[in-house]
Amino acid sequence: MKNIYESQRAMRAMRKAAMQRGVVAVLDIGTSKVACLVLRFDGPELDREVDGLRSMVGRSAFRVIGAATTKSRGIRFGEIDAMQEAERAIRTAIQAAQKMADVRVDHVIACFSGGRPRSYGLEGQVNLDSSVVLESDIGRVLAACDVPDFGAGREVLHAQPVNFTLDHRSGMSDPRGQYGNNLSTDLHLLTIDGTMLHNLMHCLKRCDLELAGVASSPYVSSISSLVEDEQELGAACLDLGGGTTSLSIFLKKHMIFADCVRMGGDHVTSDISMGLQVPLSTAERIKTFYGGVVATGMDDREMIEIGGDTGDWEHDRRSVSRAELIGIMRPRVEEILEEARALLDVAGFDSLPSQKIVLTGGASQIPGLDGLASRILGHQVRLGRPMRVQGLPQAATGPAFASTVGLSLFAAHPQDEWWDFEIPAERTPARSLRKAVKWFKDNW
Amino acid sequence: MLALGRRPASRHDPAPSLWSYRLQRLLLTPGVKGLIRIGAPVLIVFSIAALILADQERRVALREQVDLAWSAVEQRPEFAVRGMEIQGVSPELDTQIRTILGLDFPVSSFHLDLDSLREKLESLGPVESVQLRIGGQGLLHVDITQRIPVAVWRGADGLRLVDQTGAITMVLPEREARADLPLVAGTGARTHIAEALSLIEAAAPIREQVLGLLRVGERRWDILLDRGRRIMLPVEQPLSILETIVVLNETRDILLRDVSLIDYRIPDRPTVRLNDVAVSELRRITAINPEAGQ
Numbered sequence: 001m002k003n004i005y006e007s008q009r010a011m012r013a014m015r016k017a018a019m020q021r022g023v024v025a026v027l028d029i030g031t032s033k034v035a036c037l038v039l040r041f042d043g044p045e046l047d048r049e050v051d052g053l054r055s056m057v058g059r060s061a062f063r064v065i066g067a068a069t070t071k072s073r074g075i076r077f078g079e080i081d082a083m084q085e086a087e088r089a090i091r092t093a094i095q096a097a098q099k100m101a102d103v104r105v106d107h108v109i110a111c112f113s114g115g116r117p118r119s120y121g122l123e124g125q126v127n128l129d130s131s132v133v134l135e136s137d138i139g140r141v142l143a144a145c146d147v148p149d150f151g152a153g154r155e156v157l158h159a160q161p162v163n164f165t166l167d168h169r170s171g172m173s174d175p176r177g178q179y180g181n182n183l184s185t186d187l188h189l190l191t192i193d194g195t196m197l198h199n200l201m202h203c204l205k206r207c208d209l210e211l212a213g214v215a216s217s218p219y220v221s222s223i224s225s226l227v228e229d230e231q232e233l234g235a236a237c238l239d240l241g242g243g244t245t246s247l248s249i250f251l252k253k254h255m256i257f258a259d260c261v262r263m264g265g266d267h268v269t270s271d272i273s274m275g276l277q278v279p280l281s282t283a284e285r286i287k288t289f290y291g292g293v294v295a296t297g298m299d300d301r302e303m304i305e306i307g308g309d310t311g312d313w314e315h316d317r318r319s320v321s322r323a324e325l326i327g328i329m330r331p332r333v334e335e336i337l338e339e340a341r342a343l344l345d346v347a348g349f350d351s352l353p354s355q356k357i358v359l360t361g362g363a364s365q366i367p368g369l370d371g372l373a374s375r376i377l378g379h380q381v382r383l384g385r386p387m388r389v390q391g392l393p394q395a396a397t398g399p400a401f402a403s404t405v406g407l408s409l410f411a412a413h414p415q416d417e418w419w420d421f422e423i424p425a426e427r428t429p430a431r432s433l434r435k436a437v438k439w440f441k442d443n444w
Numbered sequence: 445m446l447a448l449g450r451r452p453a454s455r456h457d458p459a460p461s462l463w464s465y466r467l468q469r470l471l472l473t474p475g476v477k478g479l480i481r482i483g484a485p486v487l488i489v490f491s492i493a494a495l496i497l498a499d500q501e502r503r504v505a506l507r508e509q510v511d512l513a514w515s516a517v518e519q520r521p522e523f524a525v526r527g528m529e530i531q532g533v534s535p536e537l538d539t540q541i542r543t544i545l546g547l548d549f550p551v552s553s554f555h556l557d558l559d560s561l562r563e564k565l566e567s568l569g570p571v572e573s574v575q576l577r578i579g580g581q582g583l584l585h586v587d588i589t590q591r592i593p594v595a596v597w598r599g600a601d602g603l604r605l606v607d608q609t610g611a612i613t614m615v616l617p618e619r620e621a622r623a624d625l626p627l628v629a630g631t632g633a634r635t636h637i638a639e640a641l642s643l644i645e646a647a648a649p650i651r652e653q654v655l656g657l658l659r660v661g662e663r664r665w666d667i668l669l670d671r672g673r674r675i676m677l678p679v680e681q682p683l684s685i686l687e688t689i690v691v692l693n694e695t696r697d698i699l700l701r702d703v704s705l706i707d708y709r710i711p712d713r714p715t716v717r718l719n720d721v722a723v724s725e726l727r728r729i730t731a732i733n734p735e736a737g738q
Binding site for chain 2: 088089098
């Protein structure tokens with residue numbers, strides 16, 4: 001736990017340094033694309049009273065000055081699969097974004113969806129020394145959380161205090177300065193596979209970049225796709241990506257659950273490829289142009305030329321009806337949504353006050369998906385697009401960029417995490433004293 | 445039969461190589477960027493100029509070109525000064541100024557050094573200050589403020605006219621030429637002309653008898669009267685003492701008496717020196733009447 005704390009703190013310090021320099025890049029490493037935005041921070045938001053309305057609720061403190069997307073390589077299920085290829089993809093995206101921004105970026109905040117994220121709800125409780133909750137008490141109660149055994153080789157990606165309870169008052173977001181005797185907290189812990197994180201760090205190091213923060217993709221895409229009241233009242237965000245479909249549940253503006261289905265749009269494409277006997281690129285093209293999940297009578301008559309490049313006339317002049325295509329796509333999409341439904345059931349989404357589900361991500365653009373999703377997931381389903389941020393190019397405003405945009409919002413205003421609070425003072429001196437004694441023993 | 449279809453085109457890899465990526469990042473580093481955008485062009489321009497000017501002949505030719513262009517500008521009629529207009533002087537000073545300046549018109553205004561001309565004119569005695577400007581019609585306007593002589597000063601080598609500040613305006617051939625001005629003499633008299641003038645003004649009632657003022661020991665004044673008489677004034681407040689003497693003259697006719705010297709150097713102890721005749725006459729009278737001398 002300790003070294004995670006230290007490394008995350010180091011990343012926070014790096015983020016602060018990047019803020020002072022004013023330029024930071026966000027990097028969304030997805031299975032189908034690697035997107036990079038270069039953000040410029042110009043200090044606090046300008047007050048624009050002239051318009052009569054505040055701009056973007058304090059979220060426009062940054063401006064996107066460079067954006068680039070490239071097809072990702074060497075990444076499967078949101079995890080780095082072939083290091084060299086992934087590194088090249090990252091370099092391509094970074095270089096193009098740098099070129100557009102005309103500045104050199106040294107600090108990168110990255111997100112990815114793989115690594116089998118797992119959520120834990122932790123509880124901690126302390127008795128207060130003084131009758132007032134101090135900053136150090138927050139650190140103490142966070143350190144007092146009993147950490148479950150989440151397995152070797154797993155690392156903590158997020159550890160956010162979700163709720164504070166002071167004596168018998170629950171649901172506090174910030175108990176500092178309040179009177180009470182007994183402080184307890186609920187901590188949401190998200191762990192991922194540690195090797196995944198180390199691979200990413202290594203990749204970025206080889207690109208001469210400093211990692212200034214890591215976020216989980218379901219978390220950041222829900223930051224950008226859920227509107228404020230959805231985050232407050234409770235909602236699930238389903239990010240239908242290329243290799244993974246990630247799910248996160250928000251309540252009271254905190255993420256309380258995140259998980260990931262290891263299936264996504266790429267699997268639909270490979271189904272089409274196998275079903276129609278076409279290469280993957282053609283399958284992808286057919287999917288984006290003609291894809292759908294609800295067949296109508298019209299679709300039986302609409303024929304799609306699927307072509308080919310073999311030289312065999314019969315093979316190259318094949319065509320399928322759109323209904324057939326939908327017949328291939330629909331079972332896979334249904335499977336993905338049912339897996340997501342299972343995850344929601346595991347998380348106990350039914351017991352939440354609001355049953356809102358927001359679909360975002362590149363695969364959410366399949367026509368008719370909202371109808372299918374509302375049959376499987378529940379009635380309150382909507383398609384979400386990321387919110388607008390300043391300077392974002394039009395090409396990067398689609399739902400496929402939900403996690404990219406969310407990551408830039410996360411870069412500008414990260415939520416408090418466990419490592420933002422000082423670790424209790426009574427632990428550190430004992431340890432350093434022990435270290436000093438050990439050093440003496442070793443040397444004399 | 446071989447397939448004649450399109451060959452699989454070699455797919456271009458969009459990814460930059462590690463070194464091109466590093467090079468691009470280096471070029472985007474602020475210092476390097478500035479060096480290349482500003483430093484390199486400046487260096488190129490300077491080195492080209494240096495290469496061209498390295499040849500002596502080219503430098504000389506360039507210098508000639510520049511001189512030619514410059515003299516062409518200088519010789520333009522817009523810059524020509526065709527005459528001089530002198531204001532505020534007497535005719536003789538006018539001719540004197542013209543000979544001193546020695547300008548032969550027309551002359552280019554670039555060649556006129558107005559500062560040195562003004563210094564030349566201000567070194568002239570009668571001139572207090574000079575304003576020089578080149579006017580619109582190609583005329584050099586010389587506005588001169590002349591010194592006004594207020595006294596005649598007798599120096600070791602003759603008479604001079606001096607103004608309020610003691611500056612010499614001109615040489616006076618003879619005293620009678622300016623009989624209206626008072627005469628001052630003595631070392632340091634020129635620096636106290638204003639005081640001398642106030643004394644002369646105070647001595648207006650005895651104006652006919654006053655010959656002039658003499659500065660004694662660079663600290664006090666003597667008033668020289670006709671018939672070799674003299675009034676010695678103190679260092680401190682000579683004016684009020686002189687007024688006392690004038691009043692004394694009006695009431696007691698002190699200057700009508702046979703007195704050769706009135707010594708007021710110590711105001712508390714004024715002394716009068718009588719002529720020999722007066723002394724013997726006084727002795728005679730006091731011998732007759734011992735109370736007459738009181």
